[in-house]
Amino acid sequence: MKQKRIGLYIHIPFCKQKCYYCDFPSYPGMEDYWESYIDALLQELILKAEEFQTPYVETVFVGGGTPSLIPAAFISKILDTVYIHYNVASDCECTIECNPGTLSEEKLKIYKDSGVNRLSIGLQACQDEILKALGRIHTFEDFLSSVELARKHEFDNINADIIFGIPNQTFEQWQETVARIISLDLDHVSCYSLLIEEDTVYGNMRKKGTIKEAEDELDRKMYHYAVDSFNAAGLYQYEISNFAKPHFRCRHNMNYWRRGEYLGVGAGAHSHYNGRRFANTTDIALYIKGVNSRKPVLSEDNYLSREDRLEESIFLGLRLNEGIDISKLSREFGTDLESRINKKLQKLISQNLIERNGTVIRLTEKGMDFANAIIVELI
Amino acid sequence: MGNERQKRIRNFCIIAHIDHGKSTLADRLLEMTGVLTSREMEEQVLDNMDIERERGITIKAQAVRMIYKAKDGNEYILNLIDTPGHVDFNYEVSRSIAACEGAVLVVDASQGIEAQTLTNVYLALEHNLEIMPVINKIDLPSARPDEVIQEIEDVIGLEAQDAPQISAKNGINIESVLEGIIKKIPPPTGDEDEPLRALVFDSFYDSYKGVIAYIRVMDGKVKLGDAIRMMHTGKEFLITEIGYLRPGGFIQSDSLVAGEVGYLCASIKNVRDCRVGETITSASNPAKEPLPGYKKAVPMVFCGIYPADGSKYGDLRDSLEKLQLNDASLQFEPETSKALGFGFRCGFLGLLHMEIIQERLEREYNLDLVTTAPSVIYRIIKTNGEVIELDNPTNMPEPTQIERMEEPIVTATIMTPTEYVGNIMELCQERRGTYLGMEYLEATRVILKYEMPLNEIIYDFFDALKSRTKGYASLDYEFKGYKESNLVKLDIRINNEVVDALSFIVHADKAYSRGRRMAEKLKETIPRQMFEIPIQACIGNKIIARETVKAYRKDVLAKCYGGDITRKKKLLEKQKEGKKRMRQVGSVEVPQEAFMSVLKLDT
Numbered sequence: 001m002k003q004k005r006i007g008l009y010i011h012i013p014f015c016k017q018k019c020y021y022c023d024f025p026s027y028p029g030m031e032d033y034w035e036s037y038i039d040a041l042l043q044e045l046i047l048k049a050e051e052f053q054t055p056y057v058e059t060v061f062v063g064g065g066t067p068s069l070i071p072a073a074f075i076s077k078i079l080d081t082v083y084i085h086y087n088v089a090s091d092c093e094c095t096i097e098c099n100p101g102t103l104s105e106e107k108l109k110i111y112k113d114s115g116v117n118r119l120s121i122g123l124q125a126c127q128d129e130i131l132k133a134l135g136r137i138h139t140f141e142d143f144l145s146s147v148e149l150a151r152k153h154e155f156d157n158i159n160a161d162i163i164f165g166i167p168n169q170t171f172e173q174w175q176e177t178v179a180r181i182i183s184l185d186l187d188h189v190s191c192y193s194l195l196i197e198e199d200t201v202y203g204n205m206r207k208k209g210t211i212k213e214a215e216d217e218l219d220r221k222m223y224h225y226a227v228d229s230f231n232a233a234g235l236y237q238y239e240i241s242n243f244a245k246p247h248f249r250c251r252h253n254m255n256y257w258r259r260g261e262y263l264g265v266g267a268g269a270h271s272h273y274n275g276r277r278f279a280n281t282t283d284i285a286l287y288i289k290g291v292n293s294r295k296p297v298l299s300e301d302n303y304l305s306r307e308d309r310l311e312e313s314i315f316l317g318l319r320l321n322e323g324i325d326i327s328k329l330s331r332e333f334g335t336d337l338e339s340r341i342n343k344k345l346q347k348l349i350s351q352n353l354i355e356r357n358g359t360v361i362r363l364t365e366k367g368m369d370f371a372n373a374i375i376v377e378l379i
Numbered sequence: 380m381g382n383e384r385q386k387r388i389r390n391f392c393i394i395a396h397i398d399h400g401k402s403t404l405a406d407r408l409l410e411m412t413g414v415l416t417s418r419e420m421e422e423q424v425l426d427n428m429d430i431e432r433e434r435g436i437t438i439k440a441q442a443v444r445m446i447y448k449a450k451d452g453n454e455y456i457l458n459l460i461d462t463p464g465h466v467d468f469n470y471e472v473s474r475s476i477a478a479c480e481g482a483v484l485v486v487d488a489s490q491g492i493e494a495q496t497l498t499n500v501y502l503a504l505e506h507n508l509e510i511m512p513v514i515n516k517i518d519l520p521s522a523r524p525d526e527v528i529q530e531i532e533d534v535i536g537l538e539a540q541d542a543p544q545i546s547a548k549n550g551i552n553i554e555s556v557l558e559g560i561i562k563k564i565p566p567p568t569g570d571e572d573e574p575l576r577a578l579v580f581d582s583f584y585d586s587y588k589g590v591i592a593y594i595r596v597m598d599g600k601v602k603l604g605d606a607i608r609m610m611h612t613g614k615e616f617l618i619t620e621i622g623y624l625r626p627g628g629f630i631q632s633d634s635l636v637a638g639e640v641g642y643l644c645a646s647i648k649n650v651r652d653c654r655v656g657e658t659i660t661s662a663s664n665p666a667k668e669p670l671p672g673y674k675k676a677v678p679m680v681f682c683g684i685y686p687a688d689g690s691k692y693g694d695l696r697d698s699l700e701k702l703q704l705n706d707a708s709l710q711f712e713p714e715t716s717k718a719l720g721f722g723f724r725c726g727f728l729g730l731l732h733m734e735i736i737q738e739r740l741e742r743e744y745n746l747d748l749v750t751t752a753p754s755v756i757y758r759i760i761k762t763n764g765e766v767i768e769l770d771n772p773t774n775m776p777e778p779t780q781i782e783r784m785e786e787p788i789v790t791a792t793i794m795t796p797t798e799y800v801g802n803i804m805e806l807c808q809e810r811r812g813t814y815l816g817m818e819y820l821e822a823t824r825v826i827l828k829y830e831m832p833l834n835e836i837i838y839d840f841f842d843a844l845k846s847r848t849k850g851y852a853s854l855d856y857e858f859k860g861y862k863e864s865n866l867v868k869l870d871i872r873i874n875n876e877v878v879d880a881l882s883f884i885v886h887a888d889k890a891y892s893r894g895r896r897m898a899e900k901l902k903e904t905i906p907r908q909m910f911e912i913p914i915q916a917c918i919g920n921k922i923i924a925r926e927t928v929k930a931y932r933k934d935v936l937a938k939c940y941g942g943d944i945t946r947k948k949k950l951l952e953k954q955k956e957g958k959k960r961m962r963q964v965g966s967v968e969v970p971q972e973a974f975m976s977v978l979k980l981d982t
Contacts, residue, residue: 009941193937216932241937256941270942277945300945312944315951319939351909370909371935376955 003056003087006273007255010041010060010078011266012067013284016102020135020201021163021194025268025282026065033284037267038074040291042081044265044280047294049085052263052273057086059093059252062116068098072110079114093251095120095159100146101138108153118157118250119150120190126177130166135201140180147184157248159188164222165214166194167202174222182233187248191226192241193219220369227365240319240368257316259309268299276303306333311379318375323362344377385638386566390458390595392475392508394500395485396493400515404485404547404556405443405459409626411553412445412457442581442593442640444623444630449561457560458624458640460580460595462499468728469502469855470674471581474656476502477672478580478595478640481509481564483556484537488514488522488544491530497794497820498853500535510535511563512542513556518549534821567638574666575599575607577635577659582650584704588620590647594659595640597670602634606662607645610669614652615662616645654707676708678726679787679858680733680837681754681770683714683880684740685722687747687960687971692721698744699723702736709736714771718880718964719749719974724771730837749962749971752883752978755833758785758861772882775868778919785861787833790815793844794826795852802847803827810835811886830859834884839979869894869923871901872915876965880974895924897977904973907931912967 014034015026049055060082062075075096082088095118096111111119125131126140143160150158160181164174181189196202196213205211214222227237235243239257242250255262264271268282278301281287290297304312310333317324330337338359345361348354353367353374367374395401441461448454462475476482482503486492503510512531514524524544531539543555581593601607601621608615621643622631635641647653654676658669686695699711710726727733733753740746757769760782769775791812793803797819804814804827812829819825836856844852869890871881881901885893894916901914905928916924939947961968 007941193933193935195937220932240935240939253940256939256944262941264941268942270945272941272944279942279945302945308948311952312948315948316939316944369933369935372951372954373909373934375951376958379951379955 003054004052004261004273005058006052006055007059007061007252007260007262008057008082008086009252009262009264009266009269010045010062010082011264011269012062012064012070013037013267013282014069015064015066015099016069017135017137018201020133020205021196022135023197023200023203024065027284030284033288034070034074036288037284038070038077040288041078041266044291044296045078045081046085047291047296048263048265054085054087055263057082057088057092059255060088060095061252062094062096064097066099066102066122067096068102068107072107072114075116076110076114079116083115093118093157095250095252097122098146099136099138100142103146103149105149105153108149108155112153112155117155118159119155120159120161120188121146121150123160123181124163125166125169125173126180127173130169130173133168134163134166144184147186157187159190159250160184160186161190161192163192163194164226165219167211167214169214171218171221171225175225178226178229182229182235186235188242188244188250189230189235190242191223191230193223223369224365227368236321238321240363240371254320257320259313259316275309276301278302309333310335310337314378315375318361318363318371318378321362323360325360327359341378348374348377382571384636385568387453388456388458388566388638389481389560389564390460390479390567390638390640391481391483391511391560391564392460392462392479392503393483393485394462394496394503394510395515396487396490396496399485399487399490399493399496400547401461401485404483404513404515404545404553405461407547407550407553408445408457408459408557409443410550411557412447442624443626444640447557447561450558451561455561456639457557460640468732470676470728471655472499473502473506473672474578474580476506476508477670478578479506479508480567481511481560483560484510484512484531485515485547486512486527486531488517488524488527489519491527492534493851497534498855509564510537511559512537512539513559514539514542514544515547517544518546518551534824569596569598569637571598571600571637573598573637574664575601575605575659575661576666576670577601578670579653579655579657579659581655582653582657582707584650585644588644590650590653591642591644592647592653592657592659593624593640593642594635596635596637598637598666599661600634600636601643601659601661607643607659608662608665609653610658610660610666611654611673612652612657616647618643618645620644649703650705651707676728677858678708678710678728679755679833680727680729681724681756682727682733683716683719683722683751683771684711684725684737685716685719685749685751685880687749689720691746694744695723695740695746695748698740698746699725701744702739706736708732716751716773716880718878718962718969719751722749726770730841747971749880749974750978751880751974753837754883755787755837757787757866757884759783760785769884772868772884773879775884778867783863784866786864786866788859788862789831789833789836789856790859791829791831791836791854791856792826793829793852793854794820794824795848797823797825799848799852800825800827803844803852806840806843806847807831810840811888831856832862832864832886833858834886842979867918869897870917871897872913872917873901873905873964873969874912874967875915876967877917878964878969881977890918891923894918898924898926900976901973902926902928904976905967905969908968910966 013026015028017028094116096116097120099122123143124134128139162177196206230243237243238249261273267280267284267287270279279299281297281299286297313329326337352364354361355364393401443459445457447457460475460478462472517524528539531537543552543559545552576598577594577596579592579594582590585591603618603621605618622629623641656673660666686692703709708728711723714724715721754770759767759769761780762782807829812831815828815830817825817827865887866884867887867890869885870877898914898916911930912928914926915922936947961970
């Protein structure tokens, strides 16, 4: 039997300090839990390998939180367990998320030895006052030294995360961030419009009125500036918020958008396997307890109908610059998608929101501003 | 004079303000007379419909027969006829009252007499009913029965010293009410040998028996198998069932005679053939004159009702037909709107009637509705002499073809404590009222009379009246006639297209402010879209107000990774659901709420 090709996501829910915009399952100051959590994680890796018959792993992504915060030995243990219990592709893309100020030569060396070949570094902005306002614990200088250190240890696939639309951020500051990233000649950039979620520090500040979201006009100006600048610099946009040099797209994330299968390990981690989407509880104590009794606690577990799967294919695929192939989806889901969406499609094309090439449709640059509204038309 | 049988009958109703304990007292009477055991009793048996219970009002009249063994050793038949309690249903109230010889007036021992009660007391006095006051809730710490008794004597001029002091809730002194009814309320009169005349005080449709009519036999007798004639419609039927009323059911018998209350069925297919107020007589030996007081149902208020989901048009029609079986006053005919699709133009007795029908459609028939602003019937005299009656603004002819327009005028009677007279006068003036007069009922209570255009009353006059009098004022109105008026049609354009469902007719002096308020309200309810949307209020081609819904610039999720997919998909599905509930007006998506929000413009 042909083995399933999957991505493997490993969640480290710890950080030094919660960023003001963060709504991820991540907990500062829970050092006492680190060891028992990692033990549970290793346990779950083994459980999942058994349950899903040693799948073929094409990508590994260690995300967080701040995985680079915890001792590198933990990371090495985790990855060793992956190698032992899973079939790992020889060209496996193996990413770890790091934050400046938590990396060290020693950690990088261990990562390298453990098979990590891609670093995703959280920068967000290159002005220290903005970093402080975001609740980050590092400076721009820290980021520069992290990049330098990484290169010294021959990491040749480095991503930086940056954010725009931050309260009080000026267009000029954003231009500076974009320019600095370009001058660093990084291989990949993830560039996000800040979304203030309710149960975050920012969310509370917004409620109190102490901060205000950036105006849509400015947000879009910043976005299109970044898209144009990165494309011109050879960092080609391949997804609404992602840019890469040729051959440096994040394969792990591409798998999400192409609706591939993946297993998530750790508290709050999500999986998509055999037409089913499920997720572990975000509660660390509950997670550990569950795994130790060999029954991981799930917070959700859904089987997808054919209609669900088609909807997902459209809404995820349209995030990608490669777009979606209507006739391929029609075949895959046994439906005449073409005639189902034809009328809407014509309208969207005439509004310059969608462009079409044969049976492939994709969002235009303008369309990316209205991706939700467009997707809602088509699903 | 009454015979022996009639001497043992009492026909009465209960008059009370909301919450003063009418239904509770009715329940106690039923219990005391053994009609019901407490186990059988759903609380407040007489209010049948959900809406009635929630609103605390009675919409349909109900009736029930009790047998009471009095202290004088005789058995009496007590017929309690419950009355609806709202100005829209004044006619129905008057027919219920006409079926009785007396009324029990329930007054809350703490709160005293309320305005709404008085309206019905006067109606009862007009029909020469004997009124027996009862002081309720005497067990409450705040009870002040002596003052309330004084109030009854002062305000209504009723002897109230010996009024039973009771607690319906706790069953205190209920027997004294029953004894009082027998002593104070006169027995019915009426000659059994005269030709039959029976008053229909309620009728409703039953899918097995056809129309069931609740009747009070005034003269003569009627028995199973008799051929009867409706004196107003002239239609004839054969009686298939006849009998007495008990809560939630019937006791079949062979006949009913003068003075008795009961029901009959005669394979009548529609309540319109047996309306409230109809006089039933014998087909073979008809009476010369019908009983007085019959009025044709004249809808005064109209609105468009549309299904929120266009595919439910058939369901809406079926539901309206079913409601109409039971409601002779409800009218409807199909209409179409560019914005709302297929729906119905419906006519109602008044605003409450309209709200109740809408609510029943939504609740009992599970329909999601969009309704247009209520309208009255305008009379348009065209330049070519033609006269048209207009109940839908959309059909208004071009201004150049209009010679003049007339609108319906009513006489509004407002009863209020004196302290609110100023507020009410101000309100009536704002609503184009003409002061007719004021009459003191007592030192602290007055009746104000105004002549008012009906279209000023049907929007939110009740609400405004209530809020300016802390709920103390009561309103009644009577159609007076048509009067020439400077009326204009106000159109709303969304993105330069006229939205027919939002058009309405308004007095020229008010067009500007109402247009502005509507535009403001629409701006709040129409969500931002990919382009800028101008909202304009216009009279013909003249724009009198303008608002703009700014375009949104961004509707995109920045992040969507493995852990986000389920949640984000739900968000998109929600967005899609919201979109489904939108109405397409040209290229603009207008939420259903927008059509409804302009119905209640704050003043």
